[in-house]
Amino acid sequence: MVSRVVAVALSPTHSFSKALQSEIRLIAGMGVEGDAHMGETVKHRSRVAQDPTQPNLRQVHLVHAELLDELQAGGFAVGPGTIGENVTTRDIDLLGLPRGALLRLGPDAVVEVTGLRNPCIQLDHYQKGLTSATLDRDADGNLIRKAGVMGIVKAGGVVRPEDRIRVVLPTGPHQALERV
Numbered sequence: 001m002v003s004r005v006v007a008v009a010l011s012p013t014h015s016f017s018k019a020l021q022s023e024i025r026l027i028a029g030m031g032v033e034g035d036a037h038m039g040e041t042v043k044h045r046s047r048v049a050q051d052p053t054q055p056n057l058r059q060v061h062l063v064h065a066e067l068l069d070e071l072q073a074g075g076f077a078v079g080p081g082t083i084g085e086n087v088t089t090r091d092i093d094l095l096g097l098p099r100g101a102l103l104r105l106g107p108d109a110v111v112e113v114t115g116l117r118n119p120c121i122q123l124d125h126y127q128k129g130l131t132s133a134t135l136d137r138d139a140d141g142n143l144i145r146k147a148g149v150m151g152i153v154k155a156g157g158v159v160r161p162e163d164r165i166r167v168v169l170p171t172g173p174h175q176a177l178e179r180v
Helices: 045-050 065-073 122-126
Strands: 004-010 019-021 024-027 060-064 087-090 102-105 109-116 135-137 143-145 149-155 157-159 165-168
Touching: 004 024, 024 149, 060 065, 065 087, 109 157
Parallel strands: 060 087
Antiparallel strands: 004 019, 004 087, 024 157, 060 149, 102 109, 102 165, 109 149, 135 143
């Protein structure tokens, strides 16, 4: 099984969904060229309101296509880019990655995983019930956030659909992802 990029997307505005592209360019330390969330400091409006000088740990949003499959089976009208991700993946356990894992996307780009996307009410504004559909509980009752992972760009490059994804795990103990 080879992990791969299914789709890439961006939006120059703070719209909920992102438009599919034939390719996106990642810029080291900044994010996706032309995307509203690109920058060294936070760009998500709620975080800017709290403290605009915070480092941007959410430069790139990745969602596993298996989540979209699950949501579609549940009756939701979603596809790549519709829930705001820049990169849609397949055959990679994004949620199981440790903090600090490196994702090599295509020949050059590298994204460091910083944490989990926290599903918010914007999902329900898109389609009623979508927020709760991206949340779950494990056997112990702990909350599971399924809406993808966030990362920062460590090495720039062009990313296209069908590009291979290679994972480089950090040394040391596994640090479970938390929301960022």
